Amino acid sequence: MKKLLSITLAAALTLGSMSTVAFAAETEAEILPGNGQKIGVSMPTKDLQRWNQDGDNMKKMLEDAGYEVDLQYASNDVQTQLSQVQNMISSGAEVLVIAAIEGSSLGEALTMAKENDIPVFAYDRLLMDSDAVSYYATFDNYMVGTVQGQYIIDTLDLENADGPFNMEITAGDPGDNNAGYFYAGAMDLLQPYIDEGKLVVQSGQTSFEEVATAQWKTETAQSRAENILSSNYTDKDVDVWLCSNDSTALGVENALAANYNGKYPIVTGQDCDKENTKNMIAGKQSMSVFKDTRTLAKQVVKMIGQLLNGQEVDVNDTETYNNNVITVPSYLCEPVFADANNYKELLIDSGYYTEEDLA
Numbered sequence: 001m002k003k004l005l006s007i008t009l010a011a012a013l014t015l016g017s018m019s020t021v022a023f024a025a026e027t028e029a030e031i032l033p034g035n036g037q038k039i040g041v042s043m044p045t046k047d048l049q050r051w052n053q054d055g056d057n058m059k060k061m062l063e064d065a066g067y068e069v070d071l072q073y074a075s076n077d078v079q080t081q082l083s084q085v086q087n088m089i090s091s092g093a094e095v096l097v098i099a100a101i102e103g104s105s106l107g108e109a110l111t112m113a114k115e116n117d118i119p120v121f122a123y124d125r126l127l128m129d130s131d132a133v134s135y136y137a138t139f140d141n142y143m144v145g146t147v148q149g150q151y152i153i154d155t156l157d158l159e160n161a162d163g164p165f166n167m168e169i170t171a172g173d174p175g176d177n178n179a180g181y182f183y184a185g186a187m188d189l190l191q192p193y194i195d196e197g198k199l200v201v202q203s204g205q206t207s208f209e210e211v212a213t214a215q216w217k218t219e220t221a222q223s224r225a226e227n228i229l230s231s232n233y234t235d236k237d238v239d240v241w242l243c244s245n246d247s248t249a250l251g252v253e254n255a256l257a258a259n260y261n262g263k264y265p266i267v268t269g270q271d272c273d274k275e276n277t278k279n280m281i282a283g284k285q286s287m288s289v290f291k292d293t294r295t296l297a298k299q300v301v302k303m304i305g306q307l308l309n310g311q312e313v314d315v316n317d318t319e320t321y322n323n324n325v326i327t328v329p330s331y332l333c334e335p336v337f338a339d340a341n342n343y344k345e346l347l348i349d350s351g352y353y354t355e356e357d358l359a
């Protein structure tokens with residue numbers, strides 16, 4: 001993880017007040033019309049809300065632009081995803097868009113794509129250990145972590161308060177390259193306060209390996225949090241629980257409801273999933289990071305059009321995302337801070353959810 005830590009610290013430090021973070025949207029470019037080319041879209045799972053939205057958005061936007069779409073979900077099973085992608089190639093996909101379950105497990109399919117001159121877009125999660133990845137489109141993953149970390153610093157007023165405050169950490173799936181960036185973005189900002197003793201992690205679990213959650217599972221996050229609470233917080237308060245995303249935050253929130261009687265902590269998240277947004281409104285989750293899946297899908301459709309029309313493909317980062325073989329040209333959309341105060345504007349006024357979705 002060390003390697004990650006220094007690269008974007010400057011970006012993190014300029015983040016300043018989160019309320020001023022604007023929508024960063026896709027590029028100005030138009031969506032160029034397709035002429036029936038088949039695009040294979042491989043999504044990890046239907047279990048998590050966001051991938052259903054990503055898949056639906058991609059399918060609709062690609063079809064509206066004039067492409068044929070082969071959309072598959074892989075039930076979080078690596079082998080299923082591998083064979084689905086291989087089938088897409090055999091059945092004539094001209095471009096692949098892949099959100100990997102495990103970034104480094106699709107090598108065989110990627111080699112097959114390259115042999116068939118099929119461009120591959122890594123969608124949201126980087127595809128690792130392969131030179132067959134043409135482009136990567138995602139949200140700025142490191143910035144997601146810095147938004148969470150900065151929120152904790154501001155809310156506890158760590159600059160001025162004496163503390164100490166108790167904190168616990170729940171991170172994401174080690175097989176997902178994003179998870180390390182989220183963790184690093186937050187920990188780069190918070191580690192100095194841990195070193196100085198203002199933030200105390202009573203469980204002693206701070207390394208990425210210790211706090212990771214296999215496959216981002218709510219149940220896994222919940223049972224680890226229940227253990228931590230019963231071993232460390234029967235006679236103390238936990239003041240803050242840094243959670244990398246909403247599915248893990250939900251597990252922590254369930255554990256807090258089941259196993260804890262102290263002062264309710266700050267809980268962070270990411271995605272603005274419906275359940276978590278409801279929890280924000282109910283005061284059970286403090287914030288989330290909104291990544292408008294419509295923005296990402298639209299950007300990818302634009303990039304596909306540019307590529308298929310021989311135009312330059314819009315990227316805004318050619319340095320950060322090395323997959324152990326190549327540095328993949330990337331387009332990073334900007335994540336946006338969300339909480340109970342701004343969710344209406346971000347999520348309802350923008351048409352992402354209806355009022356009933358959150359009732």
Ligand code: BGC
Pocket residue numbers: 048050124125176178179216245246247270271291
């Ligand atoms: C995505 C997050 C999501 C997580 C779990 C990550 O790769 O970037 O938005 O919460 O996977 O699905």
